[in-house]
Amino acid sequence: MIRSQSPVSRVSPHGASVGRVLLHLLPAVFLFALFAGVGILHVTSRVLVVDMGYRLSRAEAEERALTRENDRLKLELATLKNPARLEKLAREKLGMSMPAGPLVMALPAAGGGKRPARVEARDARGVRVAVSH
Template sequence: MSRFNPTPRASGVSVGSVLTHLLPAVLLFALFAGVGILHVTSRVLVVDMGYRLSKAETEERALTRENDRLKLELATLKNPARLEKLAKEKLGMSMASGPLVIALPQGKERNARVEARDSRAVRVAERGGSR
């Protein structure tokens, strides 16, 4: 018959020795898990940045199209023929028939009035003070 001996045997395995043998495996597993988490996180960030870049490029193309449209509209609005037509129809203006350039005197007489050489009087306002 065998007897049960409640006291631990001298050749038994202790908890400390089991932890000592498992510790490298646990640390290696934790290292691989950490590297895996870092890798997945970096890939998610790269994909997110790709989506942001794609959205920014789409917005840039839309803004470029809008800018081109506005440049064309500005060129249309600044068209001399259109401006002349508006000036004649809406403002009642007409092209000048006389000389288009009037030379102002040089020097101190510059603030004096200037009269046109033909029958139409052209007045230049005097300056209120010297600069």
């Protein structure tokens, strides 16, 4: 009777069984798999770090651009609020002018419980323009 050998227990031409060879190679295969896994994790983490660096750089550039824009807008606002500019616009576009001296009166401060005296101002035509009771 011919006995068939299992694939693991076959004998190689050099006298060693395939099972023994696999058992001797198994630690090397595990070590290789471990190094490959660690290498893949290391490369992945480095790629993520570099990507985050690029994102941070873009965010910093955007922050600098927004700061410059904010400074420009603050300067524009200060220019638009300039009293000399507003007076010029009032004179030229709205036809306004400064009132004559006697038409502008300082009113007493409201407070102290005393009722201020009646103050009234009239323009050159005699029209009442300010009243305080």
